[in-house]
Amino acid sequence: MEAVLGLIVMLLGLSHGVGTYCDGRQDGAQCYGALGGTVDIQLMDSSSEIPRYKLLKNFLMILSVRNSTIIPNTIVQGSLFSPGNGTFRINNLSRNDSGDYTLETFDSDGYSSGERTLKLIVQAPVSSVLLVSECLSQGEMRVSYKSLLICGLRAVVVILLLIGISIYFAWKKKKHDKAEVSAVPQTRGDPEDSLLMVEMSSATYTNA
Template identity: 30%
Template sequence: MMLIFGLMLLLQTAACLDQFCKFNQSVPCYGALRHKLNVLMVREARKYDDMKIQKRINYNKTTDPVCRVKNGRMRNCDLYSNRTEVAVINGTLIINRVIRADSGNYTLSLYHCSNCSETSTDLQVNVEAPIDSVEVSISCSSSGAMRVFCSSEGDQILYSWTLNGGPLMDGNSSIDLDEGTDGNISCSVKNHVSHRQKTVNVKQCPESLPAADVEYVEIQPQKKRKERKEKEEEVQYGEVTFTLNLSSTYTRSQEECIYSQVHR
């Protein structure tokens, strides 16, 4: 016997989905799908005569897509061609609407003509879909134990649970609760670019009916149908008997008249 509880309380935490990275960071850069990504290339862009961003696909400097930046503007940019939502402002690469194809390994090359030097640095960019709405449901078993389920849409999802503010087991999308658990349980869902939470109120599971009672309820209508069928058969037999009895209500003269008409 499974019972689903209604949701009583909803709390959602929505973080700002604009992401900020820089080319010399040691950890990967995470961008939120369909949101804004800011990547700092260099703080003092005017010191450099030329800059180049190249996405490493085949690890070939002559064929991999490149975007050259000169005097703070993108030039000869086949890396972000036909994408008006991409720009370079004050040494920062700005992608106003991140797409899946923006994931990958990038190399930034800086040219300084005063000493004819070239420096480069790399950056790993990972695009993740942010957490969508969070759904929580609770089911009761016949023994009174509860299981709570949490579901959501997004990439690289991590789950965590709390009961009345206290932490529970992390890492799973469902959790078992002891019989008699009462209070508010929260499911927190997060990835590298977003975080959402939903809280529901849980109460003790109601006691279920004994198995014998359930079986009796299921069998009883069949028994009634059988009795009704037998009664119908008895009624049909009674009708035949009743019809035969009707003939006895005729007078003797009527019987003789009918008998004589038949034998003629």
Template identity: 40%
Template structure:
């Protein structure tokens, strides 16, 4: 008997709450923004009073989006849903739509003419909104788990077992067309599927264990309530660099030796000073008392 179980994981938030950042200070930068959300484009470090800036849409510069002259914003064609920050050089665009996908040339001029001319490519993607997993026990005790996403452009799938990447000894097969995997008989634990694209990531997982009579024991847990939906981690390495350890030991020994030497020098100076002071006090005992009464008081205070 086969048992199939699925769960639609609750949405982490609406797409309009998503925000991405892109550094557009290099020519040819590839930027991505979430559909209905916000993208922050880093156009410069900060605006300068000696320079003029123009941001266009499309490679032929048919549409002028932003104009900044003498540290003042003279034109913003999408002012109702955008904001340019003069202090840090960022251009924030909200409520992104498919029509915002385009090339954006950026021009910097000074008194001598064009100082810099570059462009960035902005692509708008629908974010992944949910993930659904379905699992079943096969006749020989293997486990098959499939994964699908709710919405999202160009989703990419990855799998983990108990928070780490799956190995060849645990996987029986992988089907990229159906986004499913088949685990071997001895494998059990928390199987997680992560679905992502350039603007979002969603993850869900299930505990699965198949018994000899093909029944299935599985429990769904929301990703937000558990730490198993994390980036896959590699096994810890046990190889140590002996040269690094040796250098560290030599450094520790050198520091300790220096501390001992300075301590001995300090003690030597202290006893030398005490010996000199003692001889001086011993010589003063043969002088008349009334001539050195003040000096005796000073010695006592010291």
């Protein structure tokens, strides 16, 4: 029961302003963000060694960088890119921010040198949530939200089920112990008294 209770970690009062981090340096990474919150996507270790790269969302360019300089009017409103650490931040997340993000890199001659895609999923939080974080294979952080009431009811059901199972096995063991005790032959009185009674009865019949 203690193990079950230890798995229930409830964080209350999280609604807006939730910040998450995603490692998007691996192709096929999945990122999760809270509606109205912030997500930091690690696109690369450092952009200093990449002459040119651009970020596209559903094939629409939202960022273009050349020689560590952001080309004006290419970064979307509400986002921020830090060339020093290669992190792309999106503030005040909306459902429209969900989608596929593709990073394309180019060499000094303008030829493509690589491409990788990540998926961003924006989820709606509630006033009271159960926050479950798990580290996936690509290193990204997944955050899922569930109603506190539903999770609480599930936890109660699990605990009651464990209690019921414990009571059943305890009752079954007690019943088995009683059956073993009943199966043991019961002896009454002293065996010597029984032998004496047999001898006296024999003597009575003889005299008769």
